[in-house]
Amino acid sequence: MKKILNDPFRYVDEMLEGLCAAHPQHYQQRGPHGRVIARAGGAVSGKVGLVTGGGSGHLPVFTGYVGKGLLDACAIGDVFASPSVDQMADAIHAADGGAGVLLIYGNYGGDVMNFDMAAEMVDMEGIATETALVADDVASAPLAEREKRRGVAGMVYGFKLAGAKAEAGADLPTVAATARKALDATRSIGVALTPCTVPQVGKPTFQLGEDEMEIGMGIHGEPGIQRGKLQTADEIASTMVDALLEDMPLASGDRVSVMCNSLGATPPEELYIVHRYVAGRLRELGAEIVMPLVGRYATSMEMAGMSVTFCRLDEELEQLLQAPCDCAFWRV
């Protein structure tokens, strides 16, 4: 895989320097190693802070969603590697406006362990935290073992809805409850067509034949549920929509936001082809699509493939979704 880079071991640091140079009105680097991105204006006094964190390689996730109406700070690890406990604690400090901090991030063993430890460390300094884990990938474990599911693109809904609630002045338990409600109503599934290459490793994370695809594959190449010959867009979309609806049935009158997300290399054209199919299926059901999102929201380096996410909205969640937000990658 050809990549445009200098030193693979400086990949993330140089990316962050460029991100902040390009968008100084949105982001600033914090922490002794610059591995924390905070809002340009810093923590908002009296507001519940929102912190996320995880490995690099998924832009706009995680870092990109720091901004008004979204996150306050983010801890960034190397590509596909958890940030350190220290970096997470630094991010919590950067987000703390005195009203406590919600930790909202994907359900990966290393991240959970490190965030739990960071929470223990800041607790000794008197900063209250709550945690909301994103576990939206229906292909990663059956519904009965939902707590084992991985977090993928659906986390963007968590950031947006909890972020809007915090911006509106809600207290920590309320923001945490809203985040959990939003994540509970969110389901995703992906399909991978090609692998990606972690710069420090230099070779593809997995092998996939030229004419093959894998439905349900994780954003780091974790095994999916169905590997086979590449199918048509409608066939792929049909399999994904079926899996989502089986997990979270939608009925006539339901209001739902839909995200067709590129894993990196898949162009918007193909996302719209899939969105066309998804919209048709929901129309047949009588469900109404609110604010569809089509584009790159959560990626996996240069992986070709995409994911579909459903977020079922009640009145409160719909209002929060429509509330203003502003970061370099998304403005409402």
Added chain:
Amino acid sequence: MAESLTTEVLRDAIRRLSAQAESCADELSAIDGALGDGDLGVTLVRGMRSVAEQADDLPPDLGAALLQCAKALVSLSGSTYGTLLATGVMSAAKAVRGRTEVGWRETADLLGGALEAMQRRGKAELGDKTVLDAVAATVEALRLAETPDAMLPAARQAVREAIAEFRDRAARQGRARMFGENSVGKDDPGMVAWLRLLEGLA
């Protein structure tokens, strides 16, 4: 081993552990490469270097000294192994807060408390074939030791036996779990790393 644990003893142990991490880094990374992402050796070296840098500044209060070590251990790397070890050290730090000396007979209980904290954080059970099984074997051996000098040799022997016992089982936790049956016949990298650390204390 010394009759009691003080910051001076801790300092000496850190130097030995740090040197040991450097000398077995390649071996550990190779074992880890077969079941994980192959960064265990590097992780351990970076963590121990960062702890060693603090060694001269550790306060006599063992609780404060251990807390400083735990923080240093997790300052650079986000590896779960480092975080698990730091969790254990932090548990011990809380247990001995305000004391400058801990008798050798107490160390088994201190490590036992650390093991419980590590289990909670890692959400792993004993028997899953992780470093926790090696720590559990160590706690057991320390409890049975009748003199301070008998502790380390007994612990090393117990961990070697545990590694052999688990060799032909499948990992049920952590990254090695993804390799399922492929982990059968292979030593768990975390358990081997624990053994190497114990060997470094000799």
